[in-house]
Amino acid sequence: MKYVLLFVQTEQFERDFEAMSQPERDHAYELVYKWFADHADKIRGGNKLKEPNTATTVRLDRGAKPVITDGPFVEGKEVVSGYSEIEVADFDEALRMVREWPGCPIVEIRPIEA
Amino acid sequence: MTHVRGGDIETAPATSSHEALARIVREHAARLAAALVRVTGDFGTAEDLVQDAVVAALQRWPLEGIPERPDAWLFTVARNRALDSARRETNYRAKLRQIQWPIRSERDDRLRLIFTCCHPALPREAQIALTLRVVCGLTTAQIARAFLDTESTVARRISRAKNKIAEAGIRYRVPDPDELNARLDEVLAVIYLVMNEGYLSTQDRAESRDLVDNADWLATQLYELMPHEPEVGGLLALIKLHSARAESRFDADGAIVPLDRQDRSKWNRDMIAEATHILQCAAERHRPGPYQLQAAIVACHAEAADCEHTDWEQIVLLYDMLLYLAPSPLTRLHRSIALRYTAGPRIALAQVESLAAELDDYYLYHATRAELLRDLGRGEQAAAADRRDLGLTTNPAERALLQRRIDQEERAAPPAIPPQAEPR
Numbered sequence: 001m002k003y004v005l006l007f008v009q010t011e012q013f014e015r016d017f018e019a020m021s022q023p024e025r026d027h028a029y030e031l032v033y034k035w036f037a038d039h040a041d042k043i044r045g046g047n048k049l050k051e052p053n054t055a056t057t058v059r060l061d062r063g064a065k066p067v068i069t070d071g072p073f074v075e076g077k078e079v080v081s082g083y084s085e086i087e088v089a090d091f092d093e094a095l096r097m098v099r100e101w102p103g104c105p106i107v108e109i110r111p112i113e114a
Numbered sequence: 115m116t117h118v119r120g121g122d123i124e125t126a127p128a129t130s131s132h133e134a135l136a137r138i139v140r141e142h143a144a145r146l147a148a149a150l151v152r153v154t155g156d157f158g159t160a161e162d163l164v165q166d167a168v169v170a171a172l173q174r175w176p177l178e179g180i181p182e183r184p185d186a187w188l189f190t191v192a193r194n195r196a197l198d199s200a201r202r203e204t205n206y207r208a209k210l211r212q213i214q215w216p217i218r219s220e221r222d223d224r225l226r227l228i229f230t231c232c233h234p235a236l237p238r239e240a241q242i243a244l245t246l247r248v249v250c251g252l253t254t255a256q257i258a259r260a261f262l263d264t265e266s267t268v269a270r271r272i273s274r275a276k277n278k279i280a281e282a283g284i285r286y287r288v289p290d291p292d293e294l295n296a297r298l299d300e301v302l303a304v305i306y307l308v309m310n311e312g313y314l315s316t317q318d319r320a321e322s323r324d325l326v327d328n329a330d331w332l333a334t335q336l337y338e339l340m341p342h343e344p345e346v347g348g349l350l351a352l353i354k355l356h357s358a359r360a361e362s363r364f365d366a367d368g369a370i371v372p373l374d375r376q377d378r379s380k381w382n383r384d385m386i387a388e389a390t391h392i393l394q395c396a397a398e399r400h401r402p403g404p405y406q407l408q409a410a411i412v413a414c415h416a417e418a419a420d421c422e423h424t425d426w427e428q429i430v431l432l433y434d435m436l437l438y439l440a441p442s443p444l445t446r447l448h449r450s451i452a453l454r455y456t457a458g459p460r461i462a463l464a465q466v467e468s469l470a471a472e473l474d475d476y477y478l479y480h481a482t483r484a485e486l487l488r489d490l491g492r493g494e495q496a497a498a499a500d501r502r503d504l505g506l507t508t509n510p511a512e513r514a515l516l517q518r519r520i521d522q523e524e525r526a527a528p529p530a531i532p533p534q535a536e537p538r
Binding site for chain 1: 287
């Protein structure tokens, strides 16, 4: 089955990350790279996204002019910071992968419509 | 047992036969479900078929009598329903025709069923509803009545969960050894909540009180399937220790009787002995956990001749261990109740009041505070605390007890019972 993992950042996580020393930060990155390497056989694609302040949201209402707003579609303390598409045997395998994720504190697992 | 409203079992006659029906259905529903999932490869379909067969049984058995082979009867109904449904492809019909009765239900089949119902990707309420429906053979209507929900809410909860199982690719399987502990925790939590709902419900809610039996049955099944998991034994012992005292928990008016005033001759000694034995076997594995510790605490009470001869020192120690494994303000509140007997009401009250910020909205906080204030001869403050807790519980049996205490306080301004002397 295919799933998309949506990686979600929190303000707290951002602050903690900024408060780290350079070696600590390097180590955190290493863990993330290692996770991607360990699961390379299951990862089909994905990207890290630029900062949420670069996002633009367009709301399309039938008949009305599109409304364009600055920022992500949900204004909040939690924002999507990246995504990966994975292909695994079943949900439990996806869950197992995500449990080991060393980065941001929230990951949403969404099955892809086949 | 009250007569059951609602269409499916309107005809259920006397108490004993309704209970017999429930027991027989429970005995066979899970095995039938397990077998059907194996054949159809589809959890949701198998679940529907079993539910249809159960509803049919509850309609027809009271009129026609319980068949000689209830399992075969349920199986035949389920299979015929499956064959009837035109939406099914021929391949599937052929597979169904091949099943022969009796079908063996292997250990793993039953475990797969329980672990799938309690999958952590499902919300807790759905885990509970699915488990009761699939593993215990309860109908949606019965679950709704037990949890004071509407039938449509429960039905929606179940269909959403089954949809998620299918759409998200949750497979019907026993978790791998490295996941087993975490997954077992989910199953135990579901069984514990089923017990709790039954235990806390009042006498007039017979459907809810049956939940304790269902929790006992679920834990017994799991204990049979996983006898080496000490927490499974711990939970089973805990359920049995609570059930053993059921008779003495309410007075004739339906008010809760506090532990220190319960008639201990009504406690079921055989059940207590059985529970203690299970708990000992679990403890020999030297892997303590929250359920074993809770059971050990209840066992201390169950084995004591009366409140005075209870091993309160041991109980405080067990609470300390429980707090170490699973810290919670509620456990601290219960520990302070035991502390009243070892360190005296003044120290216990200080402990209770240190929880004010976390438990101010919880009736038991104020009820406990009231009792301790009464022990210390501070009757007026006690009555004020009782009035506070009365506003926080809707449980009629708890309210009856609290109202009685307030009335007594108002009748006898100086406390009727002299405050206990404090050691030290």
